[in-house]
Amino acid sequence: xxxxxxxxxxxxxxxxxxxxDTWVCPLPLRDYPAIVMGHGGGGQLSAELxxxxxxxxxxxxxxxxxxxxxxxxxxxxxIACTTDTFVVQPLEFPGGTxxxxxxxxxxxxxxxxGARPIAITAGFVLEEGLPMAQLARIVGDMARAxxxxxxxxxxxxxxxxxxxxxxxxxxxxTGIGALAENLHIGPERARPGDVVLLSGHIGDHGMAIMSRRxxxxxxxxxxxxxxxxxxxxxxxxAAVPDVHVxxxxxxxxxxxxxNEIAGDAGVGIAIDEQAVPVRATVRAACEVxxxxxxxxxxxxxxxxxxxxECAERALEAMRAHALGTQAAIIGHVVADHPGMLVARTGLGxxxxxxxxxxxxxxxxx
Amino acid sequence: xxxxxxxxxxxxxxxxxxxxDTWVCPLPLRDYPAIVMGHGGGGQLSAELxxxxxxxxxxxxxxxxxxxxxxxxxxxxxIACTTDTFVVQPLEFPGGTxxxxxxxxxxxxxxxxGARPIAITAGFVLEEGLPMAQLARIVGDMARAxxxxxxxxxxxxxxxxxxxxxxxxxxxxTGIGALAENLHIGPERARPGDVVLLSGHIGDHGMAIMSRRxxxxxxxxxxxxxxxxxxxxxxxxAAVPDVHVxxxxxxxxxxxxxNEIAGDAGVGIAIDEQAVPVRATVRAACEVxxxxxxxxxxxxxxxxxxxxECAERALEAMRAHALGTQAAIIGHVVADHPGMLVARTGLGxxxxxxxxxxxxxxxxx
Numbered sequence: 001x002x003x004x005x006x007x008x009x010x011x012x013x014x015x016x017x018x019x020x021d022t023w024v025c026p027l028p029l030r031d032y033p034a035i036v037m038g039h040g041g042g043g044q045l046s047a048e049l050x051x052x053x054x055x056x057x058x059x060x061x062x063x064x065x066x067x068x069x070x071x072x073x074x075x076x077x078x079i080a081c082t083t084d085t086f087v088v089q090p091l092e093f094p095g096g097t098x099x100x101x102x103x104x105x106x107x108x109x110x111x112x113x114g115a116r117p118i119a120i121t122a123g124f125v126l127e128e129g130l131p132m133a134q135l136a137r138i139v140g141d142m143a144r145a146x147x148x149x150x151x152x153x154x155x156x157x158x159x160x161x162x163x164x165x166x167x168x169x170x171x172x173x174t175g176i177g178a179l180a181e182n183l184h185i186g187p188e189r190a191r192p193g194d195v196v197l198l199s200g201h202i203g204d205h206g207m208a209i210m211s212r213r214x215x216x217x218x219x220x221x222x223x224x225x226x227x228x229x230x231x232x233x234x235x236x237x238a239a240v241p242d243v244h245v246x247x248x249x250x251x252x253x254x255x256x257x258x259n260e261i262a263g264d265a266g267v268g269i270a271i272d273e274q275a276v277p278v279r280a281t282v283r284a285a286c287e288v289x290x291x292x293x294x295x296x297x298x299x300x301x302x303x304x305x306x307x308x309e310c311a312e313r314a315l316e317a318m319r320a321h322a323l324g325t326q327a328a329i330i331g332h333v334v335a336d337h338p339g340m341l342v343a344r345t346g347l348g349x350x351x352x353x354x355x356x357x358x359x360x361x362x363x364x365x
Numbered sequence: 366x367x368x369x370x371x372x373x374x375x376x377x378x379x380x381x382x383x384x385x386d387t388w389v390c391p392l393p394l395r396d397y398p399a400i401v402m403g404h405g406g407g408g409q410l411s412a413e414l415x416x417x418x419x420x421x422x423x424x425x426x427x428x429x430x431x432x433x434x435x436x437x438x439x440x441x442x443x444i445a446c447t448t449d450t451f452v453v454q455p456l457e458f459p460g461g462t463x464x465x466x467x468x469x470x471x472x473x474x475x476x477x478x479g480a481r482p483i484a485i486t487a488g489f490v491l492e493e494g495l496p497m498a499q500l501a502r503i504v505g506d507m508a509r510a511x512x513x514x515x516x517x518x519x520x521x522x523x524x525x526x527x528x529x530x531x532x533x534x535x536x537x538x539t540g541i542g543a544l545a546e547n548l549h550i551g552p553e554r555a556r557p558g559d560v561v562l563l564s565g566h567i568g569d570h571g572m573a574i575m576s577r578r579x580x581x582x583x584x585x586x587x588x589x590x591x592x593x594x595x596x597x598x599x600x601x602x603a604a605v606p607d608v609h610v611x612x613x614x615x616x617x618x619x620x621x622x623x624n625e626i627a628g629d630a631g632v633g634i635a636i637d638e639q640a641v642p643v644r645a646t647v648r649a650a651c652e653v654x655x656x657x658x659x660x661x662x663x664x665x666x667x668x669x670x671x672x673x674e675c676a677e678r679a680l681e682a683m684r685a686h687a688l689g690t691q692a693a694i695i696g697h698v699v700a701d702h703p704g705m706l707v708a709r710t711g712l713g714x715x716x717x718x719x720x721x722x723x724x725x726x727x728x729x730x
Contacts, residue, residue: 038723040452042616042662045723047625068474069447071544077442082434083486083539087405087524109433121448123537125490159452159535161728167530172488172522174448174539179436251407260412358403358410363526 035130040160049158053136057143058122058153070154072119075178080115082106083174085123089363091138091168093212095205095224096299098171099142104226104299105250105365106175107149111230112246112302114185114237115177120146122156122173127166138169149228151175183237187264189244194333195311196271197304199232199318200326201225202254203282206296206361211285218285227300232321236304239317245305248298250365252356255294257303258341259355266338271331271353273343294343295356297364305333400495405525414523418501422508423487423518435519437484440543445480447471448539450488454728456503456533458577460570460589461664463536464507469591469664470615470730471540472514476595477611477667479550479602480542485511487521487538492531503534514593516540548602552629554609559698560676561634562669564597564683565691566590567619568647571661571726576650583650592665597686601669604682610670613663615730617721620659622668623706624720631703636696636718638708659708660721662729670698 038045055062086102096104107117122142126135146153204225211222229248237243245265249257254276262269278286278293286293300323306314311329318324341353403410420427451467461469472482487507491500511518569590576587594613602608610630614622619641627634643651643658651658665688671679676694683689706718 036723037727041721041724041727042621043721043723046616047720068449069445069478069480069540069542071478072444072446074439074442074444077439079437079439079444079541080434081437081484081486081520081539081541083488083520083537084433084522085488085490085524085537087490087526113434113436115434119446121446121539123448123450123488123539125450125452125535155446155448157449157537159450159728161452161532161535164529165532167526170490170524170526170535172448172450172537172539174446174486174488174537175434176444176446176541177434251411256407355412356406356408358401358408359406362402362406 033132035126035128035132035135035160037128037160037162039126040158046158053139054156057139072154074118076181078179078181080110080113080177080179081175082109083172084109085170085172086365087167087170087363088209088365089167090212091134093224094208094221096226097138097141098169099138100145101226101299101365102171102173103142103145103149104228106173107151107228107230108248110175110177111233112248113179114183114233114246115179117149117151117175117177117230119152119154119176120173122153122171124156124158125166125170126158126160127168128160128163130168135169145228149230185243185246187245187261190261190265190267190305190333192267192333192335193308194244194305195308195329196269196331196333197306197311197314197318198254198276198328198330199302199324201277201279201282202249202298202301203278203286203293203296205299206364207282207285209364210289210361218281220281222281222285225298225300227323229300229302229323232302232318232323235321236314236317240306240310240314242310243304243306247303249301249303250297250299251359253295253297254303255341255353256356259353261305262341263339268334268337269331269341270334271341271343273345275328275330277326277328291360294353295360297361299365398497400491400493400497400500400525402493402525402527404491405523411523418504419521422504423521437519439483441546443544443546445475445478445542445544446540447474448537449474450535450537451730452532452535452728453574453730454532455577456499458589459573459586461591462503462506463534464503465510466591466664466730467536467538468507468510468514469593471538472516472593472595473613475540475542476598477613478544479548479598480544482514482516482540482542482595484517484519484541485538487518487536489521489523490531490535491523491525492533493525493528495533500534510593514595550608550611552610552626555626555630555632555670555698557632557698557700558673559609559670560673560694561636561696561698562671562676562679562683563619563641563693563695564667564689566642566644566647567614567663567666568643568651568658568661570664571729572647572650574729575654575726583646585646587646587650590663590665592688594665594667594688597667597683597688600686601679601682605671605675605679607675608669608671612668614666614668615662615664616724618660618662619668620706620718621721624718626670627706628704633699633702634696634706635699636706636708638710640693640695642691642693656725659718660725662726664730
């Protein structure tokens with residue numbers, strides 16, 4: 001920080017009065033190759049970071065001041081909101097970056113209650129020393145993901161922590177979505193007889209992160225499935241307005257999501273392991289590493305629970321969407337074993353799929 | 366993670382069929398004195414942390430499932446939203462914790478556009494090893510601050526990073542507020558002739574953090590001024606509906622806030638240094654440390670810019686509120702030196718108060 005003392009820069013040397021014509025900013029434009037503490041200080045460096053990096057990416061056409069709060073007009077008075085902080089390592093991986101992941105994750109949480117995403121806020125915790133070029137790539141990827149999903153990044157915040165107190169960048173995204181008056185999608189609506197659908201192959205995100213993190217190479221490269229699911233949900237709801245439950249199986253995978261739904265609804269869920277789509281490469285990679293694909297995180301898949309009479313229509317609607325071509329019916333909601341998820345294995349036996357204790361792959365999102 | 370293999374826990378030893386009557390959860394209830402990676406995994410440990418710590422604090426009366434997205438009904442279709450991540454060190458300080466600060470900071474950002482705070486989301490990044498007791502204190506303080514401010518914490522997210530990749534806890538709070546149709550408060554409304562008011566003593570928050578961080582002791586202890594300002598704003602707006610600008614001078618202090626307003630509005634701002642209220646202890650501490658109180662962060666003060674004919678009424682309204690008893694008129698908006706803040710010093714000279722480059726006290730909020 002630099003504060004001019006009396007006589008001020010530009011002050012007349014004798015009178016001390018300030019002559020604005022001769023006053024010049026004593027600070028040259030700065031060009032830092034990496035994040036420094038001052039970028040989080042709320043002063044000129046912060047302002048430059050916003051002006052030269054965040055604003056061109058997130059709001060290239062916006063005019064006027066950037067305040068601390070954004071003002072939004074909504075189409076109605078019923079909204080959904082959700083928050084998620086992303087701490088994934090590595091920051092860049094096959095199929096995405098922490099930036100696109102942060103947009104997709106939050107758009108998807110809104111989509112899972114049937115809300116149409118409207119606005120996203122972005123909170124950055126940057127670690128001192130983060131290369132500016134890497135931040136620019138991440139922010140660019142985030143902006144593209146938001147643009148492609150048709151959602152605006154409306155306000156943001158940047159903090160900087162000392163080297164060794166972060167991990168490059170953590171991003172919080174909080175989403176606001178518009179919700180139709182008559183829509184009620186939630187785990188408590190699962191009831192015996194309902195059909196469980198899955199929108200496609202599972203395990204891609206987790207194994208993509210794992211392969212990159214551990215430097216593993218498999219037969220063919222595995223890319224994250226990170227994607228925004230709200231248009232798939234819109235198509236599904238157009239075909240089947242009475243969808244009971246939607247859930248994106250992220251941390252803890254399909255196993256954690258279905259266990260949560262079973263617990264929340266007080267019902268049992270029975271799935272057929274053989275019906276769950278898993279790519280051969282992902283299955284092989286999981287076998288090598290001793291992982292169960294049912295527990296591996298996804299970032300572009302959804303589980304849908306629908307009344308039995310709507311199941312085929314739901315399946316068709318999902319398969320007609322680019323993100324649901326491999327959709328499948330994987331099981332049913334049952335009255336037996338409330339609160340539990342049971343899978344029929346390839347050998348015809350049944351096994352209880354418990355809620356995972358933690359995550360087999362930490363820092364996955 | 367632990368997955369039962371065939372035959373499942375509780376399965377009949379011969380038939381392999383699961384007998385629910387004899388099935389017991391193979392995992393004892395866990396009692397961890399500190400955060401472990403699994404608390405961020407989205408599995409049982411995450412669920413227990415939410416169930417036993419966050420939920421009792423933030424939503425003691427809520428029933429039903431906790432989904433990833435909260436559904437809200439708003440009084441109208443015009444809202445304000447704001448996001449802020451808090452990385453303050455130390456986590457606990459005289460006058461508050463990172464938890465109450467996270468609530469106050471976000472409530473205040475909403476209040477500064479005249480919005481009535483309705484909902485807050487909470488995103489936690491926890492560092493492995495954080496004592497559970499300390500997390501509980503912080504969460505409790507956060508819940509109290511939200512309760513006192515009359516704002517609900519509606520959804521949350523928890524991530525855990527490895528020891529050495531965080532700093533105990535970082536908290537993102539994103540706020541949603543209801544905004545009256547006819548209200549337009551913003552820096553671009555500052556115009557020459559307007560009067561600049563300050564709601565009270567400056568520098569308390571920054572110096573409280575500084576004294577705790579550096580182990581300094583001053584004549585009398587300095588406590589943070591961290592407080593929710595929305596009721597002060599409501600009283601002010603009731604007395605003076607045509608408030609032009611509101612700003613809470615946090616990072617970078619009064620100097621950064623007034624510089625930003627001058628820049629955004631293309632006007633000059635002239636203040637009288639002698640009129641700016643600073644406690645004697647804070648002034649002395651600043652002198653010892655070579656800091657200028659105008660650049661020190663506040664978390665419970667606001668700047669208001671109002672038309673000249675409303676200035677006295679605004680001052681009275683602020684002084685009648687518990688958080689504004691020391692309010693003062695500190696300057697004016699001028700047509701001269703657009704984009705610049707100029708202070709008249711105690712000696713009668715004038716000095717340019719530049720925008721700080723960074724923050725003299727990093728990690729202040």
